[in-house]
Amino acid sequence: MSESFPRLHARTRRFTLGVPRGFTIAPDGDRVVFLRTRSGTDPVTCLWELSTADHVERLVVDPRALDADEENLPPEERARRERSREQAGGVVAYSTDTAAARAAFALSGGLYVTELATGETRRLETPGTVIDPRLSPDGRHVAYVTSGELRVQEVATGVDRALAVPESPTVTYGLAEFIAAEEMDRHRGHWWSPEGDALLVERADEAPVQTWYIADPANPGRAAAEQRYPSAGTPNATTELFVLGLDGSRVAVPYEDEYLTTAAWDSHALSIVTMPRDQKALRLFTVDPATGESALVREDTDPAWVEIVSGVPGHLDDGSLVWVADADGGRRLFVGERAVTPPTLQVRDVLDIDRDTVLFRASGDPTEIQLWTWDGTSLMPVSTRSGVYSGRLSGGVGVLTEQTLDNEGVSTTVVMPSGMTIPIPSLAERPGLDLRVSLGRSGTRELATAVVFPSWYEQGSRKLPVLMDPYGGPHAQLVLARHGGYLTSQWFAEQGFAVVVADGRGTPGRGPAFERAVLNDLATPVLEDQIDALQGVAQQYPDSLDLSKVGIRGWSFGGYLAALAVLRRPDVFHAAIAGAPVTDWRLYDTCYTERYLGHPDEQPDVYDRSSLFADAAKLDRPLLLIHGLADDNVVAAHTLRLSSALLASGRQHSVLPLSGVTHMTPQEVVAENLLLLQVDFLKKSLDV
Numbered sequence: 001m002s003e004s005f006p007r008l009h010a011r012t013r014r015f016t017l018g019v020p021r022g023f024t025i026a027p028d029g030d031r032v033v034f035l036r037t038r039s040g041t042d043p044v045t046c047l048w049e050l051s052t053a054d055h056v057e058r059l060v061v062d063p064r065a066l067d068a069d070e071e072n073l074p075p076e077e078r079a080r081r082e083r084s085r086e087q088a089g090g091v092v093a094y095s096t097d098t099a100a101a102r103a104a105f106a107l108s109g110g111l112y113v114t115e116l117a118t119g120e121t122r123r124l125e126t127p128g129t130v131i132d133p134r135l136s137p138d139g140r141h142v143a144y145v146t147s148g149e150l151r152v153q154e155v156a157t158g159v160d161r162a163l164a165v166p167e168s169p170t171v172t173y174g175l176a177e178f179i180a181a182e183e184m185d186r187h188r189g190h191w192w193s194p195e196g197d198a199l200l201v202e203r204a205d206e207a208p209v210q211t212w213y214i215a216d217p218a219n220p221g222r223a224a225a226e227q228r229y230p231s232a233g234t235p236n237a238t239t240e241l242f243v244l245g246l247d248g249s250r251v252a253v254p255y256e257d258e259y260l261t262t263a264a265w266d267s268h269a270l271s272i273v274t275m276p277r278d279q280k281a282l283r284l285f286t287v288d289p290a291t292g293e294s295a296l297v298r299e300d301t302d303p304a305w306v307e308i309v310s311g312v313p314g315h316l317d318d319g320s321l322v323w324v325a326d327a328d329g330g331r332r333l334f335v336g337e338r339a340v341t342p343p344t345l346q347v348r349d350v351l352d353i354d355r356d357t358v359l360f361r362a363s364g365d366p367t368e369i370q371l372w373t374w375d376g377t378s379l380m381p382v383s384t385r386s387g388v389y390s391g392r393l394s395g396g397v398g399v400l401t402e403q404t405l406d407n408e409g410v411s412t413t414v415v416m417p418s419g420m421t422i423p424i425p426s427l428a429e430r431p432g433l434d435l436r437v438s439l440g441r442s443g444t445r446e447l448a449t450a451v452v453f454p455s456w457y458e459q460g461s462r463k464l465p466v467l468m469d470p471y472g473g474p475h476a477q478l479v480l481a482r483h484g485g486y487l488t489s490q491w492f493a494e495q496g497f498a499v500v501v502a503d504g505r506g507t508p509g510r511g512p513a514f515e516r517a518v519l520n521d522l523a524t525p526v527l528e529d530q531i532d533a534l535q536g537v538a539q540q541y542p543d544s545l546d547l548s549k550v551g552i553r554g555w556s557f558g559g560y561l562a563a564l565a566v567l568r569r570p571d572v573f574h575a576a577i578a579g580a581p582v583t584d585w586r587l588y589d590t591c592y593t594e595r596y597l598g599h600p601d602e603q604p605d606v607y608d609r610s611s612l613f614a615d616a617a618k619l620d621r622p623l624l625l626i627h628g629l630a631d632d633n634v635v636a637a638h639t640l641r642l643s644s645a646l647l648a649s650g651r652q653h654s655v656l657p658l659s660g661v662t663h664m665t666p667q668e669v670v671a672e673n674l675l676l677l678q679v680d681f682l683k684k685s686l687d688v
Helices: 005-011 075-083 178-183 483-494 512-518 524-540 557-568 590-597 604-610 613-618 637-648 668-686
Strands: 021-025 031-037 044-051 057-061 102-107 110-115 120-124 131-135 141-146 149-154 160-164 171-173 190-192 198-205 211-214 225-228 238-245 250-252 259-265 270-275 281-287 294-301 321-327 330-335 346-354 357-363 370-374 379-381 388-394 397-403 411-415 421-424 437-442 447-452 464-468 498-503 545-555 575-579 623-628 654-658
Touching: 005 483, 005 668, 021 388, 021 397, 057 102, 057 110, 102 131, 110 141, 131 190, 141 190, 149 198, 160 198, 160 238, 178 259, 178 590, 190 259, 198 259, 238 259, 294 321, 321 346, 330 357, 346 388, 357 388, 370 388, 437 483, 437 524, 447 483, 447 524, 464 524, 464 668, 483 498, 483 668, 498 524, 512 524, 524 545, 524 557, 545 557, 545 668, 557 575, 557 613, 557 623, 575 668, 590 604, 613 637, 623 637, 623 668, 637 654, 654 668
Parallel strands: 330 346, 464 498, 464 545, 545 575, 575 623, 623 654
Antiparallel strands: 021 031, 031 044, 044 057, 102 110, 110 120, 131 141, 141 149, 149 160, 171 198, 190 198, 198 238, 211 225, 238 250, 259 270, 270 281, 281 294, 321 330, 346 357, 357 370, 370 379, 388 397, 397 411, 411 421, 437 447, 447 498
16 A cells, blocks of 8 residues: 555655755866755765766765764754754755865764765764864865864864864854844855955854743653744844954954845955844945955845845856846846846846856746846846746756646756756655646735645535635745645645635735735735635635635744634634744744834834734634744744633633644654644534
């Protein structure tokens, strides 16, 4: 008997195991280095290399051959994986030198270096467990962090020394602080100079940050884990920058803003990007590494907030600045002072800069993310079919990943300058579902919407109960033209539901104004848009949707939205499952929350309107709250405090605490049974 979808979904980490990722293209294009597990159910990630000359793949590093123990990861590495939402084990990240001749990676706290030509791998001796090792451009040295120290080791000799040592237990050198990793998509805190003789290094001091305690009630003999968590309105970590030379020199790089959003060091400039706490400006500086003095290159401002875009700053071969900024109603690619994309094309991120060519992703239709290039004179689409794409570009050789609605999984292809293509196979498992999804626009705002019916259902044969399945919040989008985005929704549909997924105001892909519609109110617009989408779909399928039986489920912001729906609009929503919900925005982190709601001391009414406690007495629909007790992102206090408010108001509800589970719920048994329990709850609550 084949495995059920819930079990396979859990075992395959949502069908991500076996998918190639983490590509590095050698400068001459003769090799592509990448990560992939050995099967769709194998959680151990290996390092591979593809020869573009003979199209042969070679396994370079299998962690099992190194006898690494993934159960004993250092706490800093577990936190890093949680921030990056890493679900697999093994070699989950690596760095190479410029020539892609040598690779370095951390494995179970150890530091390893591999000669890619031969596959020879050795462990380097270090004084402690290793986080985020990065090879110098010439491959002679590897920088890494251990116990908050930024250290450098000479690969050939093993000579190892500290460039910076923390002055107190709250200080780290070379690591991104919590807020940068969780909310700015910056997962590093040190950058090599192009010459390999110095590093730009972040110093972070968490002393100002309040301490929270993440307890494990299922194990009362275990001490609670201490967590420095900057909730809205409270102090952030203090961050500083230094240029540390291998010769022992130390040059301070002062900046005034609250946040360091990113840094880059190429042959044209050492660049840093900073942002004030209110996030209404983004400032790009170039830095003189010899003196630490900085010069303002560009400042973008917005009365709401300025969006951080990954992949910039960068430079063309001639030194022209590559940047992304909002202008004329769109998010546009700038080269120098000139916008080279139209405002109708919403730039998502910059992936690579190859000499005078910029590879970037952008959306004309918000349900698609296409690949584009700017070659100095013209815009060219790289991808042409409807879908979601990503890629890399170096030396004229490209790697293209493709996801479409018609095909399962992720397709990866190496594209040579001649146009010849070489596939990199995916080893992912097949979900075994017959997808029945239709993408379109619905409601008065023409919201991007997916409608998923059971594979066995005949249109109009009978009305089905409805399950709204949103995320619905900023920085995330569900309604995209990719098969893998609807697997769980399709499985819920197979249980007898018509599933509706809608991206409302605040979600990306439709331009800055659409995103900024949630300013000062994270509740009203997102809830209105779910109702608008539901009513629009009901008009499109009048004989297929039973609006007297509407459930809603979600996780994280989606969990917040689900609880919000039954509390404020019980006339529309008749049952809700709220997983890891934010219930009081004062309990969520500074950067995310203050971007949309401002400072809680300055706008307390804004926080009150967007939080759920005041609505507790209104609950008269079934509500299931689910929360991992080890969640260090949306802490369990959100669910527990809402439950207390509901109990104080005499409102019946259910709480499912998940012992030892974080925000990701990666545990196989937990992930499988969560799906089964949710279906059971919905069927009972909606009398299906």
